[in-house]
Amino acid sequence: MRRFAQPLLLALPALALAVAGLLHPHHLTYDTSWRWFTLHLPGLLAFPLVGVALAALVGARTDPLAWAVRLTAYVYATFYTALDVISGVAAGYVTHELGPGVPRPEAVSLLFRIGTPLGEIGSWALLATCALVAVDQLRRHGARGAVALVLLPGAWLVHVDHIFSPKGVLGMLLIAVGTALASATDATRRES
Numbered sequence: 001m002r003r004f005a006q007p008l009l010l011a012l013p014a015l016a017l018a019v020a021g022l023l024h025p026h027h028l029t030y031d032t033s034w035r036w037f038t039l040h041l042p043g044l045l046a047f048p049l050v051g052v053a054l055a056a057l058v059g060a061r062t063d064p065l066a067w068a069v070r071l072t073a074y075v076y077a078t079f080y081t082a083l084d085v086i087s088g089v090a091a092g093y094v095t096h097e098l099g100p101g102v103p104r105p106e107a108v109s110l111l112f113r114i115g116t117p118l119g120e121i122g123s124w125a126l127l128a129t130c131a132l133v134a135v136d137q138l139r140r141h142g143a144r145g146a147v148a149l150v151l152l153p154g155a156w157l158v159h160v161d162h163i164f165s166p167k168g169v170l171g172m173l174l175i176a177v178g179t180a181l182a183s184a185t186d187a188t189r190r191e192s
Helices: 002-023 031-056 064-097 106-161 167-191
Strands: none
Touching: 002 167, 031 064, 031 106, 031 167, 064 106, 064 167, 106 167
16 A cells, blocks of 8 residues: 555645546636636645656656756746636636626736736646656656656646646646656666
8 A cells, every 4th residue: 555655645736636627617707706716726735736746756866857857847836826826816816806797807807918828838847847757757767667658648738728627637637647657667666
């Protein structure tokens, strides 16, 4: 059981975001605003933890590839959290506070105008992190490390569709699976 603890722990943030994505409204209106707001609050914790989990896959190594994984994971965590705060928490809160029947004001659109490009930087950094993790796994484990390649389509789906169902949910599920499999591959190698 202990052998599966770390892979499951590292998969948990992306898995939680996949579940949240099943509940995430596709559009922000007054009727969806409270759910939009409340779903993004725990996202403040979960989104950065996806980056932490990916960075954990390189352990305490100090080689350039390990540092590149940490750096891109940090950029992802920082910029994607900014998206979550602005386009999630702030836009949802303001829309709800305006009340029913009020058309979305320009101020809320301005929140998306700044949040979206910040999230774009974050999602490109997530793609870079996943690519670097895959290269690291392949370099260290050969064909067994190919399990990390599942991270790439996962990161791409998050890039194009956030955590919206179905594509974004599938993307986060693939990141959860890829992170767990890479961690399990590392654990298997340490044991042998």
